[in-house]
Amino acid sequence: LQDDWYDFLDGIETLDLKDKTIALFGCGDQSMSDTFCNAVGTIYHRLQKTGATFYGAFEAGDYTFDKSTAFINGKFIGLLIDDVNEPEKTENRLNHWVELLQSEYIVTQ
Numbered sequence: 001l002q003d004d005w006y007d008f009l010d011g012i013e014t015l016d017l018k019d020k021t022i023a024l025f026g027c028g029d030q031s032m033s034d035t036f037c038n039a040v041g042t043i044y045h046r047l048q049k050t051g052a053t054f055y056g057a058f059e060a061g062d063y064t065f066d067k068s069t070a071f072i073n074g075k076f077i078g079l080l081i082d083d084v085n086e087p088e089k090t091e092n093r094l095n096h097w098v099e100l101l102q103s104e105y106i107v108t109q
Contacts (some may be wrong), residue, residue, distance in 0.1 A: 001039045009046050018051030023101055024078030025056075026070070030085050033066040037080045041069025044077045054078075055104045058097055062089070 001009070024044055028037035044054070057075040063082070070076050079097040083090050 001042055005039070005043070009043065012046050013049040015050045017047070020050075020052045021105075022047065022052045022054050023056035024054070024070075025081070025097070026078065027081045027083060030064050030082045033064065036063070036065035036068040036070075036082075037076070038069045040076075040078055040080060041071070044070065044072075056097060056101050058093075058100070 024040050026037045026040035028040075030036050047054075054077065056078050057072075058077075058079050060071060060074070060076050063076075063080070065071075068076070068080075070078065070080060079093060081090055081093065
């Protein structure tokens, strides 16, 4: 996490977000393959107790990493962008994620 996130996340578990929907995204560097986008995973885990509903789990098939706390049950818990090593994939990943979010939202409404 960046330093400015710690104060924001401190005590976030006490919020009641049960009627809120959340879609997480983050930027990272896959060359740090044992911690790729761990901050997104940290935020997700801290928000778990709030009752929020999460959308936008993203397939990890074309990523190269060893470990990530944002990788849960075979998918990333949101969109992860590596504009350092794979900038050519960013636009397609983003477009696919937006379509995914739209379809998930429509299905639940």
